[in-house]
Amino acid sequence: MIKSSTNKIALILVLLFGCILFYVGTDGLNAFTAEAARVNRLVDEQPKFPNVTFEDSKGRNYSISEFEGKYVLITFLYTSCTTVCPQLEMNMSQVYQQIPKEYMGKDIVFLSISFDPTRDDPATLDKYKDYFKSDGETWRMARIPNKAELDALLKAFGVIVIPDGYGNFTHNSAFYLVDKKGSLMNVLDYKKVDEAADKIVKILDGEKGA
């Protein structure tokens, strides 16, 4: 009798432990993947865009302050990528087309950042941008030549880049929306083009109304 009651207590304790473990381990059942946890954390913390120097497809150098007072929609890519990046940029180009022309370049700028600065020089980026009908002005493609600055940015935004050993990289992809003051305000699913475009347009419309 005593034996069975202690067993019941033990079972209850074990189940309780299990619930706590799963609850804590998944941020209250919100994040079952590290990616979900990362996005939740970024949206919560809204990290500031670090001070880095870009070199864009036209060879111009500038920092994020170039875009002060504008929203910036950012993706990370490398041009030798044959898997996710073309799809990511294709989707970005669809979002680009859905944003009303009046906002483009004035209230919002698109920026694709390469994390492969050795191969993605301005000439390569210039060629690459044409595939996606990027004009190099309202949608810019740039590399960050300084390795330390690049790493700082990737770390701040939680972008994990893994070389696959064949000269390619694999990385977690998303649209990153940076606000007018240079803080990350939202991370959008790059596979849901319409949803992302709707959200952005809503934000821009809201600004106009205000």
Add this chain to the structure above:
Amino acid sequence: MTQVFYGLLLYIFLAMPPVVHFLESIMVLHMHMQMPMLVASGFFMAPFFQKRFPQFFSKWNGDGVPGIVLFSIIMVYWTIPRTMDEALTIPAVELFKFISIPFLAGVPLRDSWMKLSKWGRHVVLIGFTLLFIVMGLLYVLTPVQLCNSYLVIDQFTLGWGFLTTSIGMIVYLIYAFVVDPSKYEGIPPEDMSSSDE
């Protein structure tokens, strides 16, 4: 107790940085080699704890159910993609893995298995077979990269690892249900399972 010694040796071996690094560099090795071997190391070390604290095990795990539930919770926990990822990026999670799998899964498994009835064991095996099929299909059919530290192709391999393991478990279950060993080995069926029955 030679097996306790070998269990400890296996544990130390698995905790050596080059071994950790190698086993964790490939997703399928991480989940289907490192983790089961950690369970095994705890399984071998279990008699040490059972001898030391016989009261504790008989009192709190008399029928084997709390132990096997604890084992299952720990195992399921480590199949969550996020936990595998964070074991690589967060040292505290890695430490928790090396403590929880041998001592909260391996040890209770050893203590519980023989205490469970034949049907209890079958329920556990069927449960894990279903889990492995679901996890296998999830990893094979989703084109989405679930882990940040591993490639989609690694995930695919892992999925097939789950499915082939589940096939092995199904074969065993069919065998357990269909074949009566006493007919072949001259052992009465009662002796095949635990004395608790």
